[in-house]
Amino acid sequence: MIKTVNLTKVFRTDEVETTALNQVSFEVKEGEFVAVMGPSGCGKSTLLNILGLLDNPTDGDYYFLGNEVSGFSEKQRASLRKHNIGFVFQNFNLIDELNVFENVELPLIYLGYKASERREKVEAALEQMQIIHRKKHFPLQLSGGQQQRVAVARAVVANPKLILADEPTGNLDSAHGEEVMNLLEQLNKNGTTIIMVTHSQRDAEYSHRIVRLFDGQIVTENIKEQFAL
């Protein structure tokens, strides 16, 4: 599903040049649950943004669903993104001015669904995330765990093939964190591919394998499956 070859990202600000990703090559198959780990600043979020088609690499190739997309325009990326990828962020990134229902509805609006279809799908997703009773509330009226469940609902509402989660439990206590992890595991079991950045070894346990980054490079690929099988 995903394959990168010598993926490199260099940030230039004024005089300083940061190599956030240095020749990263790896592969994710459909249905996999991959955890990305590494110290702060090693390039995890940068990698996820590129995989999520939010950003272009400076160098290297990126194959998404068989297309080489590193040279895609913003418009092409946006189209590919909205049809295939859902995002979950550490800081939830919900829109404060919209209520729960409207937040979850957003991806469907941009996919051009009819209002009745949207209602059906949003309610199903909220049901699944057990937050349906709060659909009229605004994000600031919810706890962190509730907000993250809304964010996950938004990520899955359009039924994407891939979910990218950047430290989804980073702002949550362990009980709420576990809730979210269970939700992600459930989604993976139902066939959704998941790539998740995390600092927590416990969260990483939910994944099939762990990719470790250090200074923009992959240092180990612990393929849990190999041992598990």
Next chain:
Amino acid sequence: MFLNYLKSALRNITKNKFYSFLNILGLAIGIAAFIFIFLYVRNEISFDKYHEKADRIYRVESDFTISGKHDQFAIVPVPMGPALKLEFPEVEEMCRFNDVGNSLFKYGDKEFYEDGFYFVDSTIFDIFTHKVLVGDPKSCLVEPYSVVITESIAMKFFGDQNPMGEIMESGSGRKYKVTAIMEDVPINSHLKFDALLSGSTIAAIQGGDAFNSMEPVRFWNIGVYTFLLLNQNADMQSVHQKFGGFYDKYMKPVGDAINASFDLMSTPLTNTHFSGNISSDLPKGNMAYIYIFSAVALFILLIAAINYMNMATARSAKRAREVGIRKVAGAFKKQLIGQFLSESLVLALIGFAIALLLVFLLLPDFNNLAGKTLEFDLFRKPELFFTILGVTVFIGLISGSYPAFYLSSFLPVTVLKGGSGDKGRKGGMLRKVLVIFQFAIAIIMIMGTLIVYNQLTFLKNKDMGFNKDNMIILELQDSAFRSKVETFKKELVKNSNILAATNSTGIPGDNSWIQVVKMEKDTAMVDNAMLLTLVDYDYLDTYGLELVEGRTFDREMGTDLEEAVIVNETTVKYYNWTDNPIGKKIHWGFEMDGSGGRILKVIGVVKDYHFNSLHNKVEPIMLFMADFDKYYVSLKVNPENIGSTLQYIEEKWNEFGAKRPFNYRMLEDTWGEMYESEQKLGVIFTISTILTIFIALLGLLGLSSFVAEQKTKEIGIRKVMGATLGNVLALLYKEFVLLVIIAFIIAIPLAYWQLDNWLQTSFVYHTNISILTILLSGVLAIIISMVTISFHTLKAGMSNPVDAIKYE
């Protein structure tokens, strides 16, 4: 404490340079516009108030009714003043002003045409307050052939020389001795004169008995501006009440004979500048324009104040933390309010200082535009300074009060938790209402400007029914020259660039001869006041008047000179001649007992033409020929080679021995002057509109920058969710465009109502307010507001979503 406020106010102002700049600029322009309009309005409403006895001075006016038709004039018969003084104990003194008209005056080798000279009674300085610099105000105008000149005339004719006792000679050879020099008449005087000739001169010329006669017939000729000074505690009303007896004694015999009556009207001197529209009046102010300009000044200020309110509350999300922290640190609500108020006050005062500078710099241009010579006498008149300062402080306080109370009431808990504090959506709502208000005003002003210009174009392009362009007008002030006019005309048309020439007593735009004639109506001959112009054979051709019936004057017909008359269509309608106007009779020039005069027969009807400005309805007029000195020569010329044509005319003028230096005017210019006040209104309106819109846009610019800033995160999230640039921009623009559209919808009826009213009341002939104009103003407002918000909106829309979602 106060110093603390000031320090923190200054810190906040310098910290947010962009918003402070927008606010100060808006306030400075707003206050400057306010000052200009204030000066203008103050000058307008101060007209004639400087006379010490102003509250006791009245101008008397005429209201003639002839065969049931009213004609009102700002002037009254010559003996009216003295007779009123004689009959009414209320009248302490009277003074008459008799316009000399445009005439030549000479001193030594200096000669100028002057049109600000008046014959006046010697009582002028007892009634009016004018400073006589040299000479005795009591006696200077008693003797015939005396002249009192103003300083400007003294400079113009005499330079450094002492004018006292010198002789100024008029074009007709009369010699006037300078008996006094006075200060120039203030600009806020409705009757601005440059020099005064003693009224006794007229008595000397006509003979004292004739001039001072109070025969009834003399009361039926209008002639002079007349002012009455009433006794202390006397009431003009009682003069009006007793006027019936006066009428019976002085005027009734003739009135009954000609089926007419007369009533005296009066206007307090201090209201004369704004009095209603009557004939023969001097240039006037327009009270409606005073209201319009005052409203505009207030609106501009208000819009600048709203900018501050909007930006301050919009910024509240950012300030909320500061408020929360201050409150936690123990600040009282009152202190917070003081803090915010001092911030808006400091901004307003900076705006005030810049505004003063702007006014000093731009006053000459403003004067030029408004046709005034206003002074910005800030330091000589402290009340002016304090008025403006007071307004500034007021603006600072009201614009600061809302944000002050709004922000200081934030609860520290909500604010510190990370909320914007603006959760009630109340601030957002009010902001929207204020923006709608601003744009409603701006749109009304855009519509106003467009309509004023539509009307001006209409005035310019309307088919007047006569040739207005390329007409040269000569005035024959010299009677010897007038008798040679036929040969003069013949000489002129020999030049191929002079296409036609005519000699007449009136021309379109200057046609004031009204006389009572007997008109054939049904089977009787009825008395009626009628406008008339004495013309020659070439008048219709030269002016391109179109005949709709009958024929024009014909040299072959020997009788035309004696008995032919041409009338306009309105006359035909008015007297119900529609079946056959040709041959209808008009009796002109009869004596008081109805004998004598001439019976004229209608030989033709001309299509109605606008011999008066389009403010007025076309009235009945008659054109005929008579052996009578005619004042005007009109020449239709080729628009090319005007220079050499004029040179040719001047040569002939001198060759024919005209005793006056060559002088001419273009008819178009005279007509242009008739719409000067509308022209001025147009210019002032345009400038005010531009300023209003500019200030409103400053506010929008600031606001859109806040919104863009506030929405960066939302935009980022939406983009991640698949929103395209188009989706995001639509979202950002929608917010403002919706407000402008609401403003537009509110503006339409208000603007329509006001403008329609203006067109209806000011002009008999006017353009209509078209839907296109209305739509155009709305579209204009939407486009310029879109462009304005684009600066920040585009930037926000195109930002990389990765940056937006990364940080809280």
